[in-house]
Amino acid sequence: MSRKILRIDMESESLKFEDLPEDYKYLGGRGLTSQIVADEVPPDCHPLGPNNKLVFAPGIVTGTSAPTSGRISVGAKSPLTGGIKEANAGTSFSQKLARLGIGAIVVEGKPSGAMYKCLKLDKDGVQLVNVEDLSGIGLYDAFAELRSEYGEGLGVCGAGIAAELSGANSGIAFNDTEGMPSRYAGRGGLGAVMATRGLKFILVDDEGAEGVEIEDEGVFERGRKKLTDALTEHDVTKPGGALNSYGTSVLVNIINEAGALPQKNFSRGSDDRSAKVSGEKKSEEIKKRGGERPHRCSPGCVIGCSEVWTREDGGDPVGVLEYESAWALGPNCEIYDLDTIGELNRQCNDLGMDTIEAGNTIAVAMEGGVKKFGDEDGALELMEEIRNGTPLGKILVNGTEFAGKAFGVTRIPTVKGQAIPAYDPRAIKGIGTTYATTPMGADHTAGYAIAPEIMGVGGEEDPLSPEKAELSRNLQYSTAVIDTTGHCLFTAFAVLDIPEGLEGMVEEVNGVLGTDLTVDDIPEIGKGVIETEREFNKKAGFTRQDDRLPEFMREEELPPHNDVFDVPEEELDRVFGDLG
Amino acid sequence: MSSTEVQATTAGELIRKLVSEFEELEDLLLEEPPPEIELKSGITVMLNGRNIRFLEGNETELEEDDTVTVFPPIGGG
Numbered sequence: 286m287s288r289k290i291l292r293i294d295m296e297s298e299s300l301k302f303e304d305l306p307e308d309y310k311y312l313g314g315r316g317l318t319s320q321i322v323a324d325e326v327p328p329d330c331h332p333l334g335p336n337n338k339l340v341f342a343p344g345i346v347t348g349t350s351a352p353t354s355g356r357i358s359v360g361a362k363s364p365l366t367g368g369i370k371e372a373n374a375g376t377s378f379s380q381k382l383a384r385l386g387i388g389a390i391v392v393e394g395k396p397s398g399a400m401y402k403c404l405k406l407d408k409d410g411v412q413l414v415n416v417e418d419l420s421g422i423g424l425y426d427a428f429a430e431l432r433s434e435y436g437e438g439l440g441v442c443g444a445g446i447a448a449e450l451s452g453a454n455s456g457i458a459f460n461d462t463e464g465m466p467s468r469y470a471g472r473g474g475l476g477a478v479m480a481t482r483g484l485k486f487i488l489v490d491d492e493g494a495e496g497v498e499i500e501d502e503g504v505f506e507r508g509r510k511k512l513t514d515a516l517t518e519h520d521v522t523k524p525g526g527a528l529n530s531y532g533t534s535v536l537v538n539i540i541n542e543a544g545a546l547p548q549k550n551f552s553r554g555s556d557d558r559s560a561k562v563s564g565e566k567k568s569e570e571i572k573k574r575g576g577e578r579p580h581r582c583s584p585g586c587v588i589g590c591s592e593v594w595t596r597e598d599g600g601d602p603v604g605v606l607e608y609e610s611a612w613a614l615g616p617n618c619e620i621y622d623l624d625t626i627g628e629l630n631r632q633c634n635d636l637g638m639d640t641i642e643a644g645n646t647i648a649v650a651m652e653g654g655v656k657k658f659g660d661e662d663g664a665l666e667l668m669e670e671i672r673n674g675t676p677l678g679k680i681l682v683n684g685t686e687f688a689g690k691a692f693g694v695t696r697i698p699t700v701k702g703q704a705i706p707a708y709d710p711r712a713i714k715g716i717g718t719t720y721a722t723t724p725m726g727a728d729h730t731a732g733y734a735i736a737p738e739i740m741g742v743g744g745e746e747d748p749l750s751p752e753k754a755e756l757s758r759n760l761q762y763s764t765a766v767i768d769t770t771g772h773c774l775f776t777a778f779a780v781l782d783i784p785e786g787l788e789g790m791v792e793e794v795n796g797v798l799g800t801d802l803t804v805d806d807i808p809e810i811g812k813g814v815i816e817t818e819r820e821f822n823k824k825a826g827f828t829r830q831d832d833r834l835p836e837f838m839r840e841e842e843l844p845p846h847n848d849v850f851d852v853p854e855e856e857l858d859r860v861f862g863d864l865g
Numbered sequence: 866m867s868s869t870e871v872q873a874t875t876a877g878e879l880i881r882k883l884v885s886e887f888e889e890l891e892d893l894l895l896e897e898p899p900p901e902i903e904l905k906s907g908i909t910v911m912l913n914g915r916n917i918r919f920l921e922g923n924e925t926e927l928e929e930d931d932t933v934t935v936f937p938p939i940g941g942g
């Protein structure tokens with residue numbers, strides 16, 4: 286069974302399956318979403334107008350027994366950046382889609398009415414059902430209702446209240462293994478693209494599905510084993526290793542020590558109070574409360590960096606509190622209380638918002654005097670403003686740059702309109718180079734220079750050296766490939782250090798597709814993906830000036846090391862110089 | 866938790882003294898037994914927030930009131 290594209294025109298409500306075109310045969314995940322967006326979406330269209338399209342694609346090996354490979358990529362023209370967007374999440378939703386033989390779902394057209402629909406998908410076919418009654422309801426309740434009505438084991442994805450408000454900070458939520466809306470293709474406002482197409486939820490049932498076709502079982506199996514061995518051997522990814530024991534927040538202490546954990550809207554790089562929101566502290570609390578740790582976002586992950594955070598009494602589970610979320614909603618707003626951060630994260634999940642963008646938005650609102658820094662109740666009140674769709678809420682739901690301008694703030698930490706994640710680029714310059722140059726807008730996952738700059742994984746690079754073009758470029762190319770395979774980016778920690786692991790990843794792909802790729806092909810494939818994305822952005826009006834960090838980061842010194850972002854413009858332009 | 870007081874003028878000396886005081890650290894931190902001080906890959910030693918690998922390595926000089934932190938292999942995102 287070859288993979289299909291499911292195309293849904295929401296205006297005419299027509300649903301049809303197409304064979305995956307020959308040109309797309311070797312693509313999946315990000316490679317496929319970006320290619321379809323580039324081929325079908327006019328770069329100058331309004332992201333929320335009728336000509337944008339929303340594309341979902343599981344990775345190439347997603348749905349197989351390949352370890353840690355349950356990612357789904359979602360692509361469109363972004364309402365937040367105005368450029369191409371791919372955001373991905375780990376969820377059984379993706380595995381189910383792949384097992385049904387679906388290579389991509391393309392959602393297009395814009396209905397004139399406002400009736401929200403849910404797309405239901407199983408081995409016997411697809412249908413659109415009315416879900417107007419789930420409009421205006423938080424995603425925790427909506428996911429629970431859908432699963433109780435249609436089946437507890439189903440894969441669910443949905444856009445929330447933030448998307449209904451057409452917010453440029455609206456993500457797409459996917460089910461975690463508990464069925465909660467905690468796994469997010471969060472960045473770039475993709476939820477609003479979904480909601481403006483009149484689509485609110487997708488339900489996937491893979492019961493009786495044929496599964497992912499594997500061209501060469503022997504090659505696949507050999508690759509699977511090599512990658513699994515690498516993941517269970519490397520200190521960062523192995524059972525009982527850093528990610529498995531403490532989750533991504535294990536980074537809080539080391540990044541704070543390096544003077545790179547932004548505090549109070551990027552005005553300092555460390556604060557002793559940060560330890561209160563560290564991964565170590567959080568795991569201790571989870572144990573006391575009876576939450577879960579380690580935990581997996583999707584079946585088949587051998588790393589298990591996830592967790593279930595709960596209230597103090599062990600009730601009202603939130604899902605995972607990632608490093609990025611704990612920082613954005615915490616120290617960046619001068620909030621150092623895990624319970625408040627947990628509640629803010631719950632609100633983001635429930636409203637359907639990206640936590641990085643939301644935390645940065647609250648921080649600029651605090652800088653603009655809307656609330657005081659450190660005002661925990663005030664931060665929660667801002668979430669209520671969004672839930673109630675008040676004028677203030679409508680400003681906040683549009684993200685950091687929009688809110689910063691509305692509140693007269695000049696220190697707005699964004700690139701291409703997207704908020705900067707949890708590493709201050711003045712103290713770690715390779716990640717800053719990635720923020721500046723990735724086609725996605727500020728995104729740490731696009732080329733995770735923290736690995737060599739802080740962790741000594743995949744080589745060692747001085748975080749303060751401004752020569753980072755090559756490092757960022759190589760990481761961005763290899764990341765585009767990992768995002769295409771459907772593997773979680775955290776597999777990179779092992780495969781960057783253990784060559785057999787990387788070989789294994791390539792062999793898995795060869796096994797599924799019947800190709801004979803080698804490790805040496807990786808940069809070229811990654812380059813192709815990024816070239817497609819940059820080309821789209823160029824046609825959408827982006828220039829080199831968009832590959833820059835905000836002025837204040839180039840001019841304002843960051844305590845305690847008092848550095849500025851001094852990677853020269855020529856160095857930034859050198860990252861993708863040959864791509865134009 | 867145990868605590869100790871050691872005097873050291875360089876980062877290498879500090880690590881050597883710590884390892885001789887707390888034997889279990891040797892396996893965690895070092896590639897091979899002392900006197901060589903070669904940190905295992907993934908082990909990060911910072912002096913006032915700067916990785917000693919990008920300062921003078923084991924020869925990095927320590928001064929009164931400096932903060933030295935040692936981190937095990939860490940990953941995340």
Ligand code: SF4
Nearest residue numbers: 375582586588590773
């Ligand atoms: S490492 Fe974490 S985020 Fe990645 S697949 Fe496993 S549980 Fe999910």
